Amino acid sequence: MKQPFKPRTNRKFIGGYRPRIEAYDKASGQVRFADDLTIKSRFPGLLYSKVLRSPYPHARIKSIDVSRAEKLPGVHLILTYEDPELAAFKLTNAGWTDGVDTVSYDRMMWRNYKDRRVLGDRACWFGDEVGAVVAAESDEIAEEALGLIDVEWEVLPFVLDPVEAMKPGAPLVHPEITKNNVMPADEVGGEDVFMVRGDVEAGFAEAEHVMEVASTHHNATHCSLDNWCCVVDWTGDRVLVYSNSYEPDQSRMFMSQMLDLPIHKVAVISSYVGGQFGRADTGDQPFFLCSAVLSKRTGRPVKFRHTRRESFHDTRQPTIYTAKVGARKDGTITSLYFKSIGNSGAYADHTFFALKFAPVEVAEVSFAHIPNIKLESYGVYTNKIPASMMRGVGNSQFNLILNHVVDQLAEELDMDPIELCIKNFGHEWGSMPDKSLQEVLREGAERIEWKKKHHKPAEGPVYGGTRKRGVGFSFHPAWHAEWQELRRGHIPVAIRLNPDCTVILDAPTVEIGTGSNTCNVLGCAEALSFLGIGPEDIHWPHTVDTDTSLKDCVQTDSSVSYLQSEVLAILAGELKKEILKRAEPFLDAKAKELDIEDGRIFIRSSPDRGMTLKDMFFQGDLVPIVVLMSRIPDGTQTGVPYFANFAEVEVDMDTGKVDVLHLVVINDCGTVMFASGAEAQQVGGQVMGLGEVLTEEIIYDEATGIPLNFNLIDYKIPTMADMPEIDPVLLEVWKGVGEYGACGIGEGTLTCTPRAVMNAIHNAVGVRINEIPIKPEKILRALGKI
Amino acid sequence: MPKLPRADGKVSTNQPSTITMTINGRRQEFQMGRDIEPTMTLSYFLREKLGLVGLKVSCDEGACGACTIIMDGRAVLSCMILAVHADGHEIRTIEGLEKDDPVVLSFAEQSEPGYGTALQCGICTPGFVMASRALLDENPTPTMDEVKEALSGNICRCGCYAGIAQAVMHASEKIAGKGGRS
Numbered sequence: 001m002k003q004p005f006k007p008r009t010n011r012k013f014i015g016g017y018r019p020r021i022e023a024y025d026k027a028s029g030q031v032r033f034a035d036d037l038t039i040k041s042r043f044p045g046l047l048y049s050k051v052l053r054s055p056y057p058h059a060r061i062k063s064i065d066v067s068r069a070e071k072l073p074g075v076h077l078i079l080t081y082e083d084p085e086l087a088a089f090k091l092t093n094a095g096w097t098d099g100v101d102t103v104s105y106d107r108m109m110w111r112n113y114k115d116r117r118v119l120g121d122r123a124c125w126f127g128d129e130v131g132a133v134v135a136a137e138s139d140e141i142a143e144e145a146l147g148l149i150d151v152e153w154e155v156l157p158f159v160l161d162p163v164e165a166m167k168p169g170a171p172l173v174h175p176e177i178t179k180n181n182v183m184p185a186d187e188v189g190g191e192d193v194f195m196v197r198g199d200v201e202a203g204f205a206e207a208e209h210v211m212e213v214a215s216t217h218h219n220a221t222h223c224s225l226d227n228w229c230c231v232v233d234w235t236g237d238r239v240l241v242y243s244n245s246y247e248p249d250q251s252r253m254f255m256s257q258m259l260d261l262p263i264h265k266v267a268v269i270s271s272y273v274g275g276q277f278g279r280a281d282t283g284d285q286p287f288f289l290c291s292a293v294l295s296k297r298t299g300r301p302v303k304f305r306h307t308r309r310e311s312f313h314d315t316r317q318p319t320i321y322t323a324k325v326g327a328r329k330d331g332t333i334t335s336l337y338f339k340s341i342g343n344s345g346a347y348a349d350h351t352f353f354a355l356k357f358a359p360v361e362v363a364e365v366s367f368a369h370i371p372n373i374k375l376e377s378y379g380v381y382t383n384k385i386p387a388s389m390m391r392g393v394g395n396s397q398f399n400l401i402l403n404h405v406v407d408q409l410a411e412e413l414d415m416d417p418i419e420l421c422i423k424n425f426g427h428e429w430g431s432m433p434d435k436s437l438q439e440v441l442r443e444g445a446e447r448i449e450w451k452k453k454h455h456k457p458a459e460g461p462v463y464g465g466t467r468k469r470g471v472g473f474s475f476h477p478a479w480h481a482e483w484q485e486l487r488r489g490h491i492p493v494a495i496r497l498n499p500d501c502t503v504i505l506d507a508p509t510v511e512i513g514t515g516s517n518t519c520n521v522l523g524c525a526e527a528l529s530f531l532g533i534g535p536e537d538i539h540w541p542h543t544v545d546t547d548t549s550l551k552d553c554v555q556t557d558s559s560v561s562y563l564q565s566e567v568l569a570i571l572a573g574e575l576k577k578e579i580l581k582r583a584e585p586f587l588d589a590k591a592k593e594l595d596i597e598d599g600r601i602f603i604r605s606s607p608d609r610g611m612t613l614k615d616m617f618f619q620g621d622l623v624p625i626v627v628l629m630s631r632i633p634d635g636t637q638t639g640v641p642y643f644a645n646f647a648e649v650e651v652d653m654d655t656g657k658v659d660v661l662h663l664v665v666i667n668d669c670g671t672v673m674f675a676s677g678a679e680a681q682q683v684g685g686q687v688m689g690l691g692e693v694l695t696e697e698i699i700y701d702e703a704t705g706i707p708l709n710f711n712l713i714d715y716k717i718p719t720m721a722d723m724p725e726i727d728p729v730l731l732e733v734w735k736g737v738g739e740y741g742a743c744g745i746g747e748g749t750l751t752c753t754p755r756a757v758m759n760a761i762h763n764a765v766g767v768r769i770n771e772i773p774i775k776p777e778k779i780l781r782a783l784g785k786i
Numbered sequence: 787m788p789k790l791p792r793a794d795g796k797v798s799t800n801q802p803s804t805i806t807m808t809i810n811g812r813r814q815e816f817q818m819g820r821d822i823e824p825t826m827t828l829s830y831f832l833r834e835k836l837g838l839v840g841l842k843v844s845c846d847e848g849a850c851g852a853c854t855i856i857m858d859g860r861a862v863l864s865c866m867i868l869a870v871h872a873d874g875h876e877i878r879t880i881e882g883l884e885k886d887d888p889v890v891l892s893f894a895e896q897s898e899p900g901y902g903t904a905l906q907c908g909i910c911t912p913g914f915v916m917a918s919r920a921l922l923d924e925n926p927t928p929t930m931d932e933v934k935e936a937l938s939g940n941i942c943r944c945g946c947y948a949g950i951a952q953a954v955m956h957a958s959e960k961i962a963g964k965g966g967r968s
Contacts, residue, residue: 002900019897026908027893029840029880033909036839140825223943225844225852225909274842274909275943308845513907513944680902680946687945712849712941719938720947728900 005675005730012529013522014565014740015672020518021540022272022511033274034229034244038303043231047076049291049304050142052131052149054123057383057705058158058171061121061131061151069148074137076298078145081121081131085293089118089258094314094349094386096284098393099556100487102249105257112186113348115174115381118258118286124173124346125383126706127310129286135294135302158705162320162343162380173346173381183344183379189352195360195375200324203335203372207326211412214322215404216771217397217754219315219343220692222390223717226274227311232291233301239292241268245285246276246510247554252546254284259292267547276512276555277688278389278747280314280349312710315698317354317379317387317394318343321401326372331413331420335372338401344379345386351379354387354394361484362398365477365640366425369432383705385698389556391688392479392747396754403474403755404770407762411457417759418445421475428639428734436641436668436734437475444473447664447727448646458766466654469661472759474752475644478668480557481736481743482566484640485633492550492630493567495524495575499617499624501531501599503538506628507564508549511542514746515677516560522674523565523740527572531613532599550628558744561673567631569739575627579613582625586616634737641668641734641743645689645752649760653783656776658694659724660757665749666729671740675730681746682728687718689753695722697773805873809836810882822869829853831869832879840880840912851940854913855879861920863939878919880912888960889919892953904953906944914940918954926961928954 007015025031040046066078079086095110097103123130132149136142157171164170165181173181185191204210230243239261245251248268255266287304295302306313319342326335338359344351355377363373390396410417418441426434445451453460453471460469494506507520517540525535544552553560580591583601587594587609595604602610617623646664651657665682672678695716699708709715735741754772762768767782780786805816809832816822821835829846832838832855841864842852848866855864856878883890893915896904905911914937921928921936928936933954942950 004899017897017899019895020903020905022908023896023903023905024890024894026905026911027890027915028883028885028887029912029915031908032839033842035843036833039834039837039839041834041837223941224907225842225850225941225943226907227844273907274844275907277943308847308850511907515903515906675899676897676903679900680906680944680949683902683948684906684942684945687943687947711847712845713847717941717943719941720951721934721938723945723947726948728902 002727005672007672008732011526013525013535015675017675020515020677021521021535022517022542031272033226033272034242035305037271038229038231038242043301045300046231047135047137047294047298047300047302048139048142049133049135049294049302050139050146051129051133051287051290052146054126054128054130056123056153056155057126058156059123060154060156062154063152064131065150066132068150069134069145072141072145072148074141075134075145077135077294079133079293081119086119086290089289092116092118092258092284094280094284094347094388096254097250098350098353098389099247099250099554100485101489102253104253109188110348110352113177113183115177115347116286118289125385127385128346133290133294135298158383160382160384160700160702160705162341162382165380165382166378173383178381181381183348183351183381189356192378193374193376194356195363195373198372200335200337200372200374204324204326207334208329209327209413210324211409212322212324213404213408214320214770215401216320217316217318217400218772219318219385219387219698220390220696221312221315221698222277222279223712223715224275224277224279227306227308228285229305230288230291231301231303232288232295234292234295237265239266241266241288243268243270244273245270246273246512247552248510248544248546249552250554251288255288255292258289267545269543269545270510271543273510273512277391278393280386280388308712309710312385312698312707314349314386314388316390317351317397319355319397321397323401323405325405325409327409327413329413331410331415331423333370333424336367336370337374339376342377342379343384343387344381345384346381347386348379349386349388350393351387354397355379358394359398362402362477365427368427370424385707392751395476395479395748395751396692399474399476399751400755403752403759407472407759418450429637434642439731439733440642440644440666440668441475443729443731444644444646444664444666447729448648448662453648454763457762458764460764463650467650467652468764469648469650470760470762470764471646471648472756472763473644473646474755474759475642476748476751478640478643478743478745479748480559481638481640482563482633482738483635483637485557485559485563486635488633490630490632491553491563491567492628493564493571494550494626494628495571497575497623497625499614501533501537501614503528503533505538505540506550507540507568508544508552509555509560509564510544510552512555514555514561515674515680516555517542518677519561519673520564520568523568527569530576530596530598558746558748561744562740562742563633565673565740566738567629570631571627571629574629575625578625578627583616586619636737638736639734641670643667643745643748643752645756647756647760649757649764651761651764651779653765656779658761658774658779660690662725664727664729666731667745667749668731668733669745670734670736670742671732672730673740673742678730678745679728682749683726685749686726686753687723689750690723691716691718692750693754693757693772694774805870807872808876810878824870826869827865828867828869828872829864832864838879838881842909842912844909851917852910852913854916854940856916856920859920859923861917880915883919887919889915889922889957892957892960896949896953896956898952901948901952902946904946904949906946910940910942914942914950918957921954922958922961927958930955
C-alpha cells in the first residue's frame with residue numbers, strides 16, 4: 001500500500017513531491033545528449049572513428065596490413081599500434097579514480113595494475129579494442145575499412161573461469177603483472193587477508209553453532225542507452241573534447257597527463273548523460289586519446305561512438321563468495337569469515353575496490369559489535385569482459401552473501417531473520433540495537449505483511465495446484481554519508497544573484513538521471529528563501545565546461561544530492577552578509593542593523609524603514625553579486641543509516657518460473673532532499689535489480705570464449721510488463737552532520753533486490769539457489785525435477 | 787539497384803529520384819543521392835540530415851524503442867525503416883507535438899507519491915512519449931494492462947515504468963477532459 005513520505009522537519013522546498021527541474025525539457029525531447037550535440041552539421045568536416053576489436057578472447061597481432069583499407073574511398077587515416085605516437089603512450093589502466101577525487105597519473109588508484117595499452121597488439125577478451133583505429137567520412141566507411149585490414153592473429157589459449165585461472169598451467173592474461181592470474185596485493189586494496197579483528201578460528205571453536213554458505217554473483221552490465229560518445233577537436237595547441245563522460249575534470253586530467261599537455265590546453269565539455277550506472281567511466285578511456293591523435297593528424301574533428309553492441313564493454317565483478325559464521329544459540333554472531341574470488345576479466349579496473357573496500361565499509365559499520373572478523377579476497381584476471389563499477393562497487397556482491405548468512409543462520413537457529421539482524425548489526429557508534437535498522441525492517445515487515453506471509457520453508461499454501469509463495473528480505477548499510485566522502489576534497493559552489501533576484505547557480509555536476517540537479521536547486525531555494533524566491537527563480541546550467549565551470553562534483557557514491565546543498569546552506573549566509581554590506585549607503589545604516597526577509601531589506605529596529613531588494617538592486621551598481629565558497633566534507637563520524645528490500649514471490653513448481661509479486665524498498669535517508677526523485681530511484685532501481693536476479697546474464701560460448709548476447713534482445717532487461725508492484729518507502733530516522741544530514745540512496749536501491757528475491761524463493765519452495773540469475777532450469781534442478 | 791517498394795503498395799520500376807514525406811505536418815521533397823542514400827535508415831535521416839534529434843538511436847536494431855516515432859498514426863521504430871521506405875508517408879516526431887501536448891505535460895508533471903517520476907536520465911523518454919501518443923490516439927482510454935502491452939517494446943534502464951504508466955493514465959484523463967481531443 002502506497003503511503004506518501006512525511007518529513008521529520010517541514011521545509012519550504014526540500015523533501016517535497018514535485019517534478020524534476022528539467023522534466024519538461026526531457027519530456028518534450030529538447031534535452032541534448034552527446035550524440036545529439038555532435039551531429040555532423042554542427043561540426044563541418046567531422047570524421048568518424050572506429051577501432052579494431054578482437055575476434056578472439058586471447059590473441060596477439062603478429063602482423064597488420066592496412067594498405068587495402070587505406071585505399072577505400074572516404075578513409076582519411078588509419079593508425080596502428082606500431083604508430084610511434086600511439087606506441088609512446090604510457091601504460092594505463094581503467095581505474096585512475098573511482099570518481100570521488102580527480103587524480104594525476106602518479107596518483108591513479110590502481111597504479112600497480114597498469115594493464116592497458118592505449119592501442120596495443122594483444123587482446124585480452126573478445127571485443128578488446130586493439131591494433132588499429134580508422135578515421136573516415138562516415139561510420140559505415142570506417143566500419144568497412146576495419147574489415148579490409150589484414151590482421152595475422154596469433155590465437156592464444158584462454159581462460160574464463162577464475163578458479164581455473166588460478167590453477168598452475170592456466171593461460172596467463174597479464175604475465176607481466178602476475179604469474180598465476182591472481183592480482184598481487186597492493187597498498188590501496190591491502191593484503192589478500194585485508195581485515196582481521198579478534199580471532200575467527202577461536203570464535204568458531206567457541207561457537208554453539210557454525211555454518212558455511214556460498215553465493216555467486218554474475219556479470220550483470222549497465223546497459224545505459226547513451227552509448228559512449230565523444231568528439232575530439234584538436235585545433236592549434238588546444239584540444240576540445242565533447243563527451244558523455246560524467247567526470248569532465250577527470251577526463252581533462254587524463255588527456256592532459258597522457259598527451260603531456262598543460263591542463264589549460266585541454267577543455268572537456270559534458271552535458272546531460274543518458275544513464276551512467278558506473279560504467280567504466282573514470283574519464284580514462286583510450287578512445288579519447290586515439291580520437292585526439294586522429295584529430296591532430298587529420299586537422300578535423302573526430303567523432304567516436306560505440307554501437308550499442310560495443311557498449312557491452314564492462315560489467316559488475318562476478319564474485320564467488322564463501323562465508324563461515326559462528327553464533328550462539330540465541331543468534332548472537334561471534335565470528336564471521338568471508339572469502340571471495342572475483343573475476344576481474346581482462347583488466348583490473350576497480351576489482352579490488354569491489355572485493356575489498358566495500359566489505360570493509362560494511363564491516364566497520366554493520367559488524368562493529370562482532371568480535372571476530374576475517375575478510376579475505378582474490379581478484380583474478382581472466383579473458384572475460386572487464387569488470388568495473390556498477391551502481392555501487394562490490395556492495396551488490398557482498399549483500400548477496402551477507403543476507404544469505406542472515407537468512408540461513410536464522411533458519412538453522414529457528415529464529416526470525418529480522419530479529420537476528422537487529423540483534424547483531426549496528427550501529428550508531430556504540431549503541432545497540434540500531435534505531436535505523438530497526439525502523440527500516442519494521443516498516444518493511446509491515447508493508448509486506450511479514451508476520452502473516454513468512455512461513456517455514458516450502459510450508460505455505462499452494463496456489464493453482466503448482467505455485468507456492470514466499471517472502472524474503474535483505475538489508476544493507478547506506479552508501480554514502482558525508483564523512484565517507486572526505487576524499488573528494490573541496491566541493492566548490494557559487495551563487496550569482498541578478499538584479500531581479502533570480503539566481504544563476506554554479507553547482508556543476510553532470511546530470512546522469514539521478515536528479516541531484518533538482519536537489520541542488522531545491523537546496524539553493526531553501527537556503528535563499530530570505531530572498532523571497534523559489535526553485536523557478538534559479539537557473540542551474542546543465543553543461544559542465546572545464547574552461548568556465550567550477551570543479552564538477554562527480555555523480556558517484558550517490559552523494560551529490562546533498563553534498564553541494566550542504567555547501568549552499570552555508571554560502572547563502574555569505575550572500576546575505578554581502579547584500580547587507582552593500583546595502584549600507586542605501587538604507588543609511590550599518591550592515592549589522594539590517595536584515596532581509598522575503599525579498600525585503602529593512603532596519604531591524606524600525607522595520608518600516610526598508611525597501612524590496614529588487615528596488616535596491618535596480619537603483620545602484622550592486623549586482624550581480626557573486627559569492628563562491630568551497631568546503632571539504634565534514635568528517636565527523638556519524639555512522640550511516642540502513643536500507644532494505646522485501647520481496648514476495650510466487651514460484652511455479654512445474655515450470656520453475658519465478659514471478660515477483662511485490663517489492664517494498666525502504667530507505668532511511670537522513671533527510672529526503674527530493675521525494676519524487678528519491679522514489680524514482682527506489683522504484684527504478686528494481687528494473688536492474690530484478691534483471692540481475694532473474695533474467696540478465698552475459699552468456700559465453702565456453703568452447704570459443706565468445707560472448708553470445710551483446711544485444712538488448714538476448715540480454716534480457718525487464719520491460720514494463722515484467723515489473724511487479726513496488727512500494728517505495730522513505731524514512732528519516734538517522735541524521736548525519738550539517739543542515740540536512742542526508743545520505744546517498746540511488747546506487748543502493750537495487751543492492752538488496754537479488755538476495756531479497758532469493759530468500760523469498762527459498763521461503764516459497766524450500767531450496768536455495770545461490771548462483772544468480774535464477775532461471776527456471778535452476779529451480780527445477782534444485783527441486784530434483786530435471 | 788533492386789526495385790524499391792513504395793508506401794502506396796505500387797511497385798516502381800525505376801528508382802525514384804524524389805522522395806516525398808510529410809514531416810510534422812509539412813510536406814517535403816528530398817533528392818536521392820543528395821539527401822538520401824538507399825541504405826540510410828529513417829532514424830539517421832531525421833537526426834543527421836534534418837536535425838530532428840529528439841528521437842534517439844541507441845541499439846539501432848529495433849530492440850530498445852528509443853527511436854520510436856509515429857508514421858501514419860502508428861508507433862514505429864525509425865531505426866528499422868529505410869528512409870526511402872518513408873516515401874509518401876506521414877511522419878511525426880516529438881518535435882511535431884504541441885507544446886502543451888497532454889502526453890508531454892503528463893510525463894513532465896508526474897511526481898505523484900509512490901510511483902517516482904516518469905523520467906530520470908531522459909534518453910528513452912522521447913520514444914516512450916511517442917509510443918504513448920500513438921496508443922492514446924488509437925485508444926484514448928486504455929486500461930493499465932493495455933498501457934503495459936503498448937509500452938513493453940521500450941526499455942527504460944533507469945526503470946521509471948511505474949511513473950510512465952501513471953503519466954499515460956493522466957494523459958488519458960487530460961484528453962478526456964478536453965472532450966477527447968488532444
